Amino acid sequence: MTTTHTPRPDTAPDARPDARPDVLPHILRDMLAAMPELAVALSGGLDSRFLTHAALLAGCRVTALHVTGPHMPPRETAEARRWATSRGAAFITVALDPLTIPAIAAGDRDRCYHCKHAAFTALLAQAAPLPLCDGTNADDLTAHRPGLRALRELAVRSPLAEAGLSKADIRALAARTGMDRPDQAARPCLLTRLAYGMRPDAATLARLAAAEGALEDLGLWDFRLRLAPDAPPRLQIGPAHAERVEPAGDGRRDDLLRVLARHGFGDAAIDTGGPVSGYFDR
Template sequence: MVNTAKLEALESKLKGFFSPVLAFSGGVDSRFLAHVMHRAEIDFMAVHITGEHVPRAESAKALNWLQTHDIPYQALRLSPLSVPEIAANDKFRCYHCKRLLFSTIKEMAQVNGGEGEQPVIIDGTNASDLGEYRPGLKALEELGIVSPLALCSITKDEVRTLAVATGMEHADQPATPCLLTRFSYGSTPDEQLLQQVEDCEIALKRYGLQNFRVRILDDGSQLLQVSNAEKGVLLKHHEAIEGTLRSAGFEFAKIHCSERISGFYDRK
């Protein structure tokens, strides 16, 4: 059932922001915000961050979506691994990374905005995120970033439902968080290892897997974590998937199916 009241509340809130700048990852949440603003003819700028932590294919899709819909954007490249607090990869990594990303976006918006009232920086945090372990939310609060979906109590499921109802394509898009989330807290991946994981995941998608992660555990062992919903795909292509893992340098990777994929290290 579509909650039209929440959609109307979201549109009203977005129309009230001065010169909004959207942190645009290309995931379903930030795409939905861009879709709603574009549909409501709200003038806004999207900012997409690239770097060694962002899968290249996801960046390409994000930028292509913006271009296809004629949405003004800027792409900024950052290197989170150059920041010691992020490279340390402890349980507060996400806080430090969000500080870096949103400080950069805020500085860019302020420079472009000139003197007077400053643009409002918004992001795609939804109401469901508030119940998860997300240290990055503290950084957003400190920097004054606004999360319209959360403010309107719109959950992840409601984002997808409203996206379908308003005609946004690929509303079932699975989450693809940054590559640093593939590594156990305390491990210190370099750019080459991030690339190795990304290349392996790209290869595995050829078999039809969508909701999965290649993970590097704290003892250096590897794990392919696959959603229970895709167990059939895993069984059908099991030998080929094992071969792909070996070719990618993960010859000893274990394969595990689970109900939830996100937040793996936060539940350990």
């Protein structure tokens, strides 16, 4: 049986862009022009998509490198492939199983550092001899981002951060240069859904990916499904969608709970209204 994936609003197929390379800040355009052929670590999120988009606008030949593994939902890989190839970028997947890395397997607080180090080591090997760039932005430099240490150690370029572009700047520039989905929500890897100290396994990550995909098919995108030891699963729904499940008696919560139950999270609690990013770091 063939199933059809209905994209959530921030992943709908993009319209043809009205390309405006002149809108790019000179510092970013000049930086990219100095790398006429480059590789971009493309997760499929807003920042790495905008970096790819900007590089193509600047006339660069871009190879988009995308990490796959149990920590990455398959539909996000499919969306990244569709987006990159529709824009004329080469698209290459690089397989990585972070569950084989001891610190990640143990749920270490520095798991993001170890994961980034392994991922970008593999990406650098695939990218050579091209320079490898990632989508880190200026806001990331002042946030809790353990993975940035790995990028510095491996000398990965971050043109958006180097140009001083914040997330708000990137959203505005994406819209002005005709890039689709400038309001795309953040979607970090599945390991961030587990509390520190939890030992991840491929089966749990697959259930998380399937459950979150089913929730996206209901029209949600500002949410995370969190797991912690000795506690029920917690579905966090951000402010953008809080009104969809309030008040509790209108049946919409029941729809969410039925989806979660189908994927083994039937005892989940639902939280609404709070920020969904950085939950286990707060």
